[in-house]
Amino acid sequence: MRAGAQWFAVSHQPGREDIAEANLLRQGFKPFVARQLFTVRHARRLTVRRGSFFPGYMFVRLDLTRDRWRSVNGTMGVRSIVMIGERPAPCPAGLVEQLIDMTNADGILDFSSKLRVGDAVRVVSGPFANLIGRLDRLDGPGRARVLLSIMNGEVAATIAAKDLAAA
Template identity: 55%
Template sequence: MAVSEVPMTAAGVNGEHEKARADLGVRWHVAGVLQGKESIAEQHLRLQGFASFVPRGERTVRHARRLSKRISAYFPGYMFVAFDVTQQRWRSVNGTIGIRSLITQGDRPLPVPFGLVERFIALTGKDGLLDFSGGLLPGSSVRIVSGPFAELIGRLDRLDPTGRARVLISFMNGEIPVDLESRGLVGIA
């Protein structure tokens, strides 16, 4: 069964990133990519009928005393490719333009744990970038749902691209900054 015959759900920019269904034998695998060739590799894999996904994020680059933001692969040099090892000609992935090779164990491609790539796809916004904020905005009220500060309410001070958050908690006529994982926060309307 070819990947194109497997029911897929579109996600990401222009619906190019596809989610493979593991219950049909299609699993996500990791492929090493030549530096900066992620887009070319995605295009050529798509032409061969393989679903692929490259998590992307925005990063700040300093050049000639200027700071600029660029979109780049979240895991530079790697991408995810979905295929069924028993049904597809997966060895052709190694010969794809832009691909160094599949990550293997012995002579078989090593599958990614179930749910990992699907979670990255779910965290990908309409702009095609990973978004760990969960819809939280700085300045909004949040409830801490896990950890030693569970059930306290505070004000979100900032979020960083890695999913860390700083929450200001009111305590004894002042605000105390607490650094937490953003997944441990829930917005309050």
């Protein structure tokens, strides 16, 4: 990476992050979309979908002194760069890099390596999606025992660790 390059937040059109990402890549920019798996419940059916972790936003690495950053605003799928006055607002140093490090080979954020026994967790996908619980223990390869808060009590459930995030 170039020394003067920083990450900037970019607002994209609803549901068009893939188009925005492809068009930014085509122009030579380095975009990053933080993605997660989430469960959608509709008509008694559960569907796991891939979506943006920050709905409506993505990140682009730019060197404001070298890149033609104003062209990002004219990119198909992009609304605009997040600005402070007349200049793009940089993301805090290390934030996007940390998100990239937590992304697995499928391009999905994986928070399971950061979880510790006793932590409050939220189930991000599966039949228990959006329930809050407490991590009881981490079992073998990628499994976790979670005490879910259901009906004024705690119910133990074994869930894939990749389906958990800190609450």
